[in-house]
Amino acid sequence: MKNLLLAILILFGFNANAQQTVEDDFEGNGTISTWFGDDANINAQFNNPYKETINTSNTVLQYEDVGGQYANIRFELDEKFDLSEDYTFSFKIYVPAVTITGSQDNQVSLKLQNGDLNEPWSTQTEIVKDVTLNQWQTVTFNFKDDNYINLNAGSAAPITRTDFNRVVIQVNGENNTDRVTAYIDDFLYDGTIAGSSDDEPVxxxxxxxxxxxxxxxxxxxxxxxxxxxxxxxxxxxxxxxxxxxxxxxxxxxxxxxxxxxxxxxxxxxxxxxxxxxxxxxxxxxxxxxxxxxxxxxxxxxxxxxxxxxxxxxxxxxxxxxxxxxxxxxxxxxxxxxxxxxxxxxxxxxxxxxxxxxxxxxxxxxxxxxxxxxxxxxxxxxxxxxxxxxxxxxxxxxxxxxxxxxxxxxxxxxxxxxxxxxxxxxxxxxxxxxxxxxxxxxxxxxxxxxxxxxSASLSTEDNTIKNQALNVYPNPSNSRVTVNLGNVEGESELVLYSITGKKVHSFSQDIPSETHDISFLKRGVYFLQVASSKNSKVVKLIKN
Known part of the structure; x- marks a missing residue:
């Protein structure tokens, strides 16, 4: 599958400056690769121990605060968030009561920091939300409308800033040595960011x-x-x-x-x-x-x-x-x-x-x-x-x-x-x-x-001449129409995530047909259209 993704990137002009989503479902479909624990054990592919209610996914992120005074988990991006229009972060969380020691408030906070600073926390902003124990819940952090806390009182409102590239999640507060285990899933930022300016090799x-x-x-x-x-x-x-x-x-x-x-x-x-x-x-x-x-x-x-x-x-x-x-x-x-x-x-x-x-x-x-x-x-x-x-x-x-x-x-x-x-x-x-x-x-x-x-891929081996394939609307909320142009014969349509994982397939035997994509999570996908004689790939954005 990686070879397919590489072919897509090379042959169809997907450049690193395109808008990219910031999300992780911990099932292999995420765009976040830098999860890290500070004084906390972390397992980003942990078998979901509570497959119930709003979260029946197979794997989740396990967050285990082992008593560190400032224990947290975090990730960092190469590019900065622009919060002027898209300012909401959300994820699902489950905190088992039996894992908690001490008498801290049952809460989770999301902090935005500038990871390029020697002291990234010095200019952070933070939102704290209450958590109900022993159940899955979706927690949302809105840096426009929620009450936020700037560590530095002189810092501007979050939605006016463009210096954040680090996200920190902290369960049951800081400056304590109490322990807690939590399970996190389906992290999502409601906007996109510009891709890295570097052409990262595969x-x-x-x-x-x-x-x-x-x-x-x-x-x-x-x-x-x-x-x-x-x-x-x-x-x-x-x-x-x-x-x-x-x-x-x-x-x-x-x-x-x-x-x-x-x-x-x-x-x-x-x-x-x-x-x-x-x-x-x-x-x-x-x-x-x-x-x-x-x-x-x-x-x-x-x-x-x-x-x-x-x-x-x-x-x-x-x-x-x-x-x-x-x-x-x-x-x-x-x-x-x-x-x-x-x-x-x-x-x-x-x-x-x-x-x-x-x-x-x-x-x-x-x-x-x-x-x-x-x-x-x-x-x-x-x-x-x-x-x-x-x-x-x-x-x-x-x-x-x-x-x-x-x-x-x-x-x-x-x-x-x-x-x-x-x-x-x-x-x-x-x-x-x-x-x-x-x-x-x-x-x-x-x-x-x-x-x-890999050595340079041959265009003759991986695709054919530029046919008049058209996919619209793109971006799309729920349905897309695929016009095959002069692609001949019955075609198989396959959707891949941005990481190269196959997420769905369907067939089309008429020149133009509309397909339901409402089940997809928002993000960037690649649609491969292949017939018995040729194939083509287009980028598809799901809102």
Whole structure:
């Protein structure tokens, strides 16, 4: 389906400046991809535990305030809201009484902020609404007619402002450590926003991967056409960075494939290499593949134990790193000028936290370029850790939920050495604070996949010449007439959401016919009209 959407975008002139909806039904049809929890666990594809009354959808967003003083959930857009004409936000919410601690008011607030500020809340506006427990209800926030609260008394009325690009939802207030769980569905802004001015690439072409299938029932080595086991220390003498105290080895004891996953096993054992004995061993893998721009997906499960330090990360192929796979043939630039991309790091003394970070000349070591999130089962369940790397920014997510975006405004060699090939590294390090009772623990990796943009699509393969297809009225409230022009034969009409998901289909065997679309949610759709000989796609806007 992604290929279809890409074909639509390329061949039919859908530009990124078109108006786009702001909505999410948490069923895969939304246009919001940056949901994030502050001191709150968030699951944007949670099975609806209360399928009743006004909400029988299958999946919802679970919001779990775990006691954070200012816990909330939020998302941010590249463009700003224009509230002068469209100023209403709404969603469904269910708050079970059994999840509440403390004596806070049963309420939900929606705050609008400017995410570009260092302190986004400083100029926020907010509307607070009461919530009835133990039932689904639709809550609406009207920034023209409802009572709103400007944190800064000098701020103008919301409908006169165009600086908001962040939406914050907060259940049962702030400045308390009480807990509450809520379920949210069908978020909708009643207007549209201008699309990003960037032409965002679609990384849908798998260019390199390792599924670690191995041989069922056996322990096997890694595919040495894809991976290099780095054992030689990169820091002077016999040490690694960060004060790490392990030897990395190329033995099966420390890295192997079994039962469909890669295991990188850190062990407590005395091991000598290069004239030095250490009490811990592990493995550090370099990919024999390097690339520039794309999407990396790694499905992995972290090890356990205070002092364990696993990472899924990348380095510039040009790094002058003694013992690294690429150093002898590509090494020209020292760290941090080569650029480092930490897709995910994890520390055993902060078991439920994962972090992404960038190291370069502008900030390295204890870098300021970082962001993370709390997940309660990083070491007991697999999660998909994703990096999307374009020529302008890097976006990091876990299970599809974005937790950090790196996008320096004025890019230069110091803050953006990320316009050259990077290679992948997977490792588990041991830090000096390793617990005395540690014996061994493994990071498991189910797969590593790298995607890049598809090659240009052939217009001959995907559509035909510009026929006189006409769809009207467009935009439409409830019904549209499809005039097939000179499209020959019976045609199938298929509607796709803006994310490329098929939402409806119907057939037409006469030149002009009217179809009911009242069941569609408001938003942007693509209508594909296909006959036995040809096909065409038009953009359709449902009011």
């Amino acid at each position: 990384f849908d072409n798998l260019v390199w991967s390792d599924e670690f299938d191995g041989q069922t029932g056996f322990v096997t080595d890694l595919d040495n056409s894809k991976w290099f086991k780095q054992i030689y220390p990169i820091i002077g003498g016999n040490s690694w960075a960060n004060g790490e105290i392990q030897h990395y080895t190329d033995r099966l004891d420390n890295s192997y494939v079994s039962n469909g996953t890669l295991k990188i096993l850190a062990k407590k054992e005395t091991y000598s290499y290069n004239g030095t004995s250490k009490n811990y061993t592990s493995a550090r893998l370099n990919s024999k593949y390097a690339f520039t721009y794309g999407k990396v997906e790694i499905r992995a499960k972290m090890p356990t134990g205070v002092g364990t330090f696993p990472a899924l990360w990348m380095l510039g192929q040009n790094i002058t790193e003694t013992g690294g796979y690429w150093a002898a043939t590509k090494g020209t630039t020292p760290w941090p000028d080569c650029g480092e991309i930490d897709i995910i790091e994890h520390w055993g003394d902060n078991q439920d936290f994962v972090q992404s970070a960038l190291h370069n000349r502008s900030s390295f070591g204890s870098t300021v370029n970082k962001g993370g999130r709390t997940i309660s089962n990083a070491s007991s369940e697999f999660h998909v850790y994703t990096l999307e790397w374009t020529a302008t920014k890097m976006t990091f997510s876990v299970d599809g939920i974005v937790h950090y975006v790196y996008n320096p405004e004025n890019k230069n060699a110091e803050n953006w050495p990320y316009d050259a090939p990077q290679y992948l590294l997977l490792n588990v390090a041991i830090l000096p604070n390793i617990t005395a009772g540690f014996s061994e623990s493994a990071m498991e990796v189910d797969y590593v996949r790298v995607y890049q943009e």
